[in-house]
Amino acid sequence: MDKTKTAKYLGLAAVVIGGGYLVYGLFVKRGIDLGDIPAFRFKWINRGPEAFAPDFRFDIRRRKEVVPWIPIYTWQEGIWIETPAVAPEETSEEVAIETIPIPGDWGEGTGVDVKLVARVIGALNETTVWQQDEAFVTKG
Amino acid sequence: MIVYPGNKVNVRFTWTNAGSVFFEPDFRTAIRSSDPMSTWIEGNWIAAVGVAPGESHIAAAGDQVIPGDWGSGVTIDMQLRARVEGSFGEVVVQEWLDVFEIPLVEVAWIEVVDPELYVRE
Numbered sequence: 001m002d003k004t005k006t007a008k009y010l011g012l013a014a015v016v017i018g019g020g021y022l023v024y025g026l027f028v029k030r031g032i033d034l035g036d037i038p039a040f041r042f043k044w045i046n047r048g049p050e051a052f053a054p055d056f057r058f059d060i061r062r063r064k065e066v067v068p069w070i071p072i073y074t075w076q077e078g079i080w081i082e083t084p085a086v087a088p089e090e091t092s093e094e095v096a097i098e099t100i101p102i103p104g105d106w107g108e109g110t111g112v113d114v115k116l117v118a119r120v121i122g123a124l125n126e127t128t129v130w131q132q133d134e135a136f137v138t139k140g
Numbered sequence: 141m142i143v144y145p146g147n148k149v150n151v152r153f154t155w156t157n158a159g160s161v162f163f164e165p166d167f168r169t170a171i172r173s174s175d176p177m178s179t180w181i182e183g184n185w186i187a188a189v190g191v192a193p194g195e196s197h198i199a200a201a202g203d204q205v206i207p208g209d210w211g212s213g214v215t216i217d218m219q220l221r222a223r224v225e226g227s228f229g230e231v232v233v234q235e236w237l238d239v240f241e242i243p244l245v246e247v248a249w250i251e252v253v254d255p256e257l258y259v260r261e
Contacts, residue, residue: 048249
């Protein structure tokens with residue numbers, strides 16, 4: 001393939017990707033409007049010896065400094081949802097979970113981290129079971 | 141016996157009037173967790189059917205709900221208590237240690253698969 005065709009294909013690919021995502025180097029961030037609600041679908045496998053039914057929560061935080069050079073990365077918490085029990089080595093049904101809307105004052109170009117938090121029956125503590133930094137970037 | 145927070149536990153039993161007069165006791169259960177700070181949580185009194193001397197009757201105490209903040213891996217003790225009309229005291233007539241157990245489960249056992257981020261439409 002000559003250089004002209006290669007450039008055209010790369011340009012076409014960039015246009016297609018740019019429709020839904022913003023590309024920064026090796027990282028792909030999904031664009032999201034202020035006020036939109038990030039959501040997450042997943043399944044989980046019970047790698048333990050007992051069946052159990054965890055609760056899940058989906059959180060977000062901003063990556064952009066409120067004051068330049070002073071990062072304030074505070075997690076904004078979604079609400080807990082209950083899920084059915086899963087037997088050992090079994091895979092759950094698909095779980096869909098949402099978090100809070102992207103706050104209107106986060107501004108354009110703000111990276112958004114997301115994480116999935118789980119807790120088990122009666123436990124007061126919680127643990128992050130999945131996280132992706134800069135999963136979204138806010139659009140203007 | 142495996143239980144989970146929110147489950148109701150109870151005890152069904154047969155009691156015999158080993159005394160010399162007819163009477164109608166009240167029964168209730170009390171539960172506590174194996175947490176060293178746990179104290180007995182008392183259920184409601186349930187009036188039993190009266191029984192003549194030497195007779196027996198099958199009875200049940202009131203349900204107890206396992207509290208939602210009792211963590212996994214906890215074991216639970218239960219008492220059966222009784223009182224008779226006109227008395228202010230109560231007596232533990234039977235006690236079971238570690239009779240119930242909330243299974244030990246760990247968040248670390250969760251392996252997330254097929255993750256997909258999206259924006260809610």
